[in-house]
Amino acid sequence: MQVNGTPYRSIWRDGTGAVRVIDQRWLPHEFRVVELASCAEAAEAIRDMWVRGAPLIGATAAHGVALAMTEDPSDTSLAQACATLAATRPTAVNLRWALDAMRAALAPLPPARRAEAAFARAAEIADEDVAINAAIGDHGLPLIRALATRNPGRPVNILTHCNAGWLATVDWGTATAPIYRAVGEGIPVHVWVDETRPRNQGAQLTAWEMASAGIPHTLIVDNAGGHLMQRGEVDMVITGTDRTTARGDVANKIGTYLKALAAHDCGVPFYVALPSPTIDWSLKDGLAEIPIEERSGAEVTHVWGRAADGTLGAVRICPEATRGGNPAFDVTPARLVTALITERGICPATPEGLAGLFPERAAVLRAG
Amino acid sequence: MQVNGTPYRSIWRDGTGAVRVIDQRWLPHEFRVVELASCAEAAEAIRDMWVRGAPLIGATAAHGVALAMTEDPSDTSLAQACATLAATRPTAVNLRWALDAMRAALAPLPPARRAEAAFARAAEIADEDVAINAAIGDHGLPLIRALATRNPGRPVNILTHCNAGWLATVDWGTATAPIYRAVGEGIPVHVWVDETRPRNQGAQLTAWEMASAGIPHTLIVDNAGGHLMQRGEVDMVITGTDRTTARGDVANKIGTYLKALAAHDCGVPFYVALPSPTIDWSLKDGLAEIPIEERSGAEVTHVWGRAADGTLGAVRICPEATRGGNPAFDVTPARLVTALITERGICPATPEGLAGLFPERAAVLRAG
Numbered sequence: 001m002q003v004n005g006t007p008y009r010s011i012w013r014d015g016t017g018a019v020r021v022i023d024q025r026w027l028p029h030e031f032r033v034v035e036l037a038s039c040a041e042a043a044e045a046i047r048d049m050w051v052r053g054a055p056l057i058g059a060t061a062a063h064g065v066a067l068a069m070t071e072d073p074s075d076t077s078l079a080q081a082c083a084t085l086a087a088t089r090p091t092a093v094n095l096r097w098a099l100d101a102m103r104a105a106l107a108p109l110p111p112a113r114r115a116e117a118a119f120a121r122a123a124e125i126a127d128e129d130v131a132i133n134a135a136i137g138d139h140g141l142p143l144i145r146a147l148a149t150r151n152p153g154r155p156v157n158i159l160t161h162c163n164a165g166w167l168a169t170v171d172w173g174t175a176t177a178p179i180y181r182a183v184g185e186g187i188p189v190h191v192w193v194d195e196t197r198p199r200n201q202g203a204q205l206t207a208w209e210m211a212s213a214g215i216p217h218t219l220i221v222d223n224a225g226g227h228l229m230q231r232g233e234v235d236m237v238i239t240g241t242d243r244t245t246a247r248g249d250v251a252n253k254i255g256t257y258l259k260a261l262a263a264h265d266c267g268v269p270f271y272v273a274l275p276s277p278t279i280d281w282s283l284k285d286g287l288a289e290i291p292i293e294e295r296s297g298a299e300v301t302h303v304w305g306r307a308a309d310g311t312l313g314a315v316r317i318c319p320e321a322t323r324g325g326n327p328a329f330d331v332t333p334a335r336l337v338t339a340l341i342t343e344r345g346i347c348p349a350t351p352e353g354l355a356g357l358f359p360e361r362a363a364v365l366r367a368g
Numbered sequence: 369m370q371v372n373g374t375p376y377r378s379i380w381r382d383g384t385g386a387v388r389v390i391d392q393r394w395l396p397h398e399f400r401v402v403e404l405a406s407c408a409e410a411a412e413a414i415r416d417m418w419v420r421g422a423p424l425i426g427a428t429a430a431h432g433v434a435l436a437m438t439e440d441p442s443d444t445s446l447a448q449a450c451a452t453l454a455a456t457r458p459t460a461v462n463l464r465w466a467l468d469a470m471r472a473a474l475a476p477l478p479p480a481r482r483a484e485a486a487f488a489r490a491a492e493i494a495d496e497d498v499a500i501n502a503a504i505g506d507h508g509l510p511l512i513r514a515l516a517t518r519n520p521g522r523p524v525n526i527l528t529h530c531n532a533g534w535l536a537t538v539d540w541g542t543a544t545a546p547i548y549r550a551v552g553e554g555i556p557v558h559v560w561v562d563e564t565r566p567r568n569q570g571a572q573l574t575a576w577e578m579a580s581a582g583i584p585h586t587l588i589v590d591n592a593g594g595h596l597m598q599r600g601e602v603d604m605v606i607t608g609t610d611r612t613t614a615r616g617d618v619a620n621k622i623g624t625y626l627k628a629l630a631a632h633d634c635g636v637p638f639y640v641a642l643p644s645p646t647i648d649w650s651l652k653d654g655l656a657e658i659p660i661e662e663r664s665g666a667e668v669t670h671v672w673g674r675a676a677d678g679t680l681g682a683v684r685i686c687p688e689a690t691r692g693g694n695p696a697f698d699v700t701p702a703r704l705v706t707a708l709i710t711e712r713g714i715c716p717a718t719p720e721g722l723a724g725l726f727p728e729r730a731a732v733l734r735a736g
Contacts, residue, residue, distance in 0.1 A: 028687040192693070195668070195685070197565060197589035203669075203686040211689040218693040219668055219686050221565035222590045223623025227698035230625070230655060255591025257598070261629040287598060300563070300587055301571075303671040305683030315673030315683055317563070318571040318587050319396040321579040325560070325586040330595035 001166045001180070003031060003212060009171050010051065011059050011126060013119070019063045023050045024167055028208035029306045036060070039068035039081045046088040046095070052201070053168020054242045054278050055129045058094030061085040062125045065102040066118035073111035078103065090291045091251055091329050093243040097277045098125055126170045132275040133172035135343035140178025140238070140273060141185070143346075147235045148187045155188040155216065157235045159225055162196045162253035163205035164240025164273065174273040175238040176209065178341070183215055191217040192234060194225060196253060198299040198326060222255050226262035237263050237270045238341075244272070244279045246362075248334030248349025249286025254327055260336035269338040272349070276342055279354065281361050286331040293328040300324025369534045369548070371399060371580060377539050378419065379427050379494060381487070387431045391418045392535055396576035397674045404428070407436035407449045414456040414463075420569070421536020422610045422646050423497045426462030429453040430493045433470040434486035441479035446471065458659045459619055459697050461611040465645045466493055494538045500643040501540035503711035508546025508606070508641060509553070511714075515603045516555045523556040523584065525603045527593055530564045530621035531573035532608025532641065542641040543606040544577065546709070551583055559585040560602060562593060564621060566667040566694060590623050594630035605631050605638045606709075612640070612647045614730075616702030616717025617654025622695055628704035637706040640717070644710055647722065649729050654699040661696040668692030 001008060011021045019042070023032040034050065036042045042064025045051050051060050068081035082099045089095060105121040106114045147156045162168075164175035172180060182189050191210055196202035203219055210217035220228070228234050237259055243251040250256070250272050263270035283289045301324040302314040318324075337349035347353035355362030369376060379389045387410070391400045402418065404410045410432025413419050419428050436449035450467045457463060473489040474482045515524045530536075532543035540548060550557050559578055564570035571587055578585035588596070596602050605627055611619040618624070618640050631638035651657045669692040670682040686692075705717035715721035723730030 028690075193690075195565065197563065197591060200685050203690075207686045207690040211687040217690065219665075219690050220693045221622065221668055223565060223621075223626065223698075224693065224695055226625040226629065227622060227660070227695050230699065253591075254589065254595055257594040258591065258626040258630055261594070261633055262626055265629055292595070297587075300589055303673060303683065303685065305671060305685040307675065307681055307683050313675055313683070315671065315675050315681070317568050317671065317673040318575045319579040322396075322561075322571075322575040322585065322587050325588045325592065327592055327595050330591075331598065 001171060001209070001213065009126070009130070010056050010167055011063060011170060019067065021045060021051050021060065022167065024052065024205060025050055027204050029312055036063065036067065038071065039064045039084065042067055043084050043088050046085070049199070053163065054092035054094040054240070055169040055174070055275055056167070057089060057092050058098035058277060059122070059126045059129055059170050061095050062098045062102050062122035065099065065106070066115065066122045069106065069115040069118040073114040078106055078114070090293050091242045093280045094277045101125060129170040129275065130172065132343040133169050133174055133177045136174055136273050136275065136341055137172055137177030137181040139345050140271070140341045141181040143236065143271065144178055144182040144187060144189065155190040156182070157190050157192060157233055159192040159194065159228070159234045159237045159259065160206060161194040161202065161239045161256050161259055163201040163209070165206050165209040167205050167209060168240060174240040174275060177273065178238065179215070180213065183213065189215060191215060192225065192228060193217050193219045194255070194259070195219060195221050196255065197222055200303070201253070225259050229262045229266035229268045234268050237268060239272055241272050241274045241278055242329060243290055244274055244340070245283040245286045245289070246279065246281050246354060247284045247351045248337055248340060248354060250332045250334070250337060250349070251286055251290045251292070251329050252332065254330050257330040257332045260332040264336045270336060271339055271341055272337055273341040276344070276358060279358070287333065290331055292330070295326045295328045297324030297326050300326050369539060369577070369581065377494070377498070378424050378535050379431060379538060387435065389413060389419050389428065390535065392420065392573060393418055395572050397680055404431065404435065406439065407432045407452065410435055411452050411456050414453070417567070421531065422460035422462040422608070423537040423542070423643055424535070425457060425460050426466035426645060427490070427494045427497055427538050429463050430466045430470050430490035433467065433474070434483065434490045437474065437483040437486040441482040446474055446482070458661050459610045461648045462645045469493060497538040497643065498540065500711040501537050501542060501545045504542055504641050504643065504709055505540055505545030505549040507713050508639070508709045509549040511604065511639065512546055512550040512555055512557065523558040524550070525558050525560060525601055527560040527562065527596070527602045527605045527627065528574060529562040529570065529607045529624050529627055531569040531577070533574050533577040535573050535577060536608060542608040542643060545641065546606065547583070548581065551581065557583060559583060560593065560596060561585050561587045562623070562627070563587060563589050564623065565590055568671070569621070593627050597630045597634040597636045602636050605636060607640055609640050609642045609646055610697060611658055612642055612708070613651040613654045613657070614647065614649050614722060615652045615719045616705060616708060616722060618700045618702070618705060618717070619654055619658045619697050620700065622698050625698040625700045628700040632704045638704060639707055639709055640705055641709040644712070644726060647726070655701065658699055660698070663694045663696045665692030665694050668694050
């Protein structure tokens, strides 16, 4: 997407071959591009959330493996790189998927050929992600168009949680791809942007994306979505996901479950947009089987932003004696999901729905 | 309740007869007591949330009328004071209830006797509130005791939203009264404190109350409660309410509805503690009939707290171009409320339940 008139992806190699990413910790206040110079830096970038979002985590891990191969292309190095990167974040399955893909491509090769092949495979993973998200946009667009047709002259009100935008992927985003496509077609859209405490990815990233693209939007606290749905002010919800089970349970940023409950209660369609690498075909029951990352309580007790004097920093919002609890994701049961929007089309959040779109994976499951 | 060993109410007259309140905007970072020297200051204190919480708003309004009577005890002054105070906040019904009570006590009196009578009636309203909340504590205590008995050796995990603590009332609080009583009896309790964006009354006030009283508690973001309920980590939810309809619909701080949905989905009991002055017997359908205050978007785009250098201030969390939407309350339909805890006992959130506890009000309704 464009930033001040220049097209960007969220991860790329520059003219010198250096791997570059947007250090998203500074958004929306500063747009900083940094180099990932080593596998260790790639791991740090994922762990400390310079980059985040399941698809971008996968693409960054792939580039991390490639950087490791330039440092030391041995089997030991490959195994170590994959282990280090796999340990950075526990919930997003794309991370594991990307590392498996890199290992499969590199392990059979002689070490001398691994670095070049690794960068080529990492670039493929990034390009595939862009194509996948563009296809999600194509499939999601008719849903928005239909809502626009139903209420002519009124913008389609779309609520989204966290950031499943182009910053969370390599480009286009998952939840935002249909929105960008709709705006491109001239369909009037207004986005309710959930703040998404504790890290405020909605306020910092999704609002920045919407503002950068000139899309009408309103920032709301995470508490407000249910009320807006009760009042008919939300036409649809679209979120992303960090991991989806074979039966359609969805792990996504903490608070997604609450919005899904409200949408269900108010008869508002609740869509989850996902690239197929976020499907964990090995799991069924998301609540029982998906590990949920517990992050630092400091993310809850402090809020980061720009002070009146222009400085960036955090303020403590509670007593010194109070500790914060910080589960980072929750699981939305498939029964609350109206449909899944994938790169191959839209399907119900059921085993049959997913198997219908991805029969080759479902066949492997049946055989396994 | 005690603050550093000294017993306080949230509003009182000191030895000189001055009306004093805790300026709650500075909590938890500073404990500041201020004088309300005029009716205009009482109105400002309510409007700008030096004081907040439906019962305390009512008690403050009553004292505001008394202050007006010391300035000018005429009929015109009485009418103006009530009009000014009534316009400060639209959702809490206690405000209107307290003003009606003051008007009823003062209008029949000759102006020369009004000031003294007004302070006496305001003191009664404050004392009644303390007695009401103590009774809510008595009735709510057995619910907590029963949960403690069910899981011996494990603390009872109670989730609360916003601040329905002693700071929101004159003393004891509504939702917190049963908690303070349980702790007083030695029942092990752990409180999940919802941050309660945008104004963070949970982080700033409830966490401060819990820390001051030495009650084990964990601050969580508003997004987290559903996840905790899914995992069995919440035994009960207790919230307050700003207005309750005759059939048991509950208007409370924005986000309450989402927690009620999650509690319902997870089989967690969801209790609402309320003094009867928050019941609006004239209303049935909360969603259609209760006006919801829309506050400044700046409360959403900015977060206030203490910076690392000790200064208090706000940080902006989103792009300059992004505006905030800020509905301050939502309505939880009675069907999601397990029971109401009132000063007369516990009842189902139904017209019959409320009429059973308050037959004299229900009789008036039937006659009217």
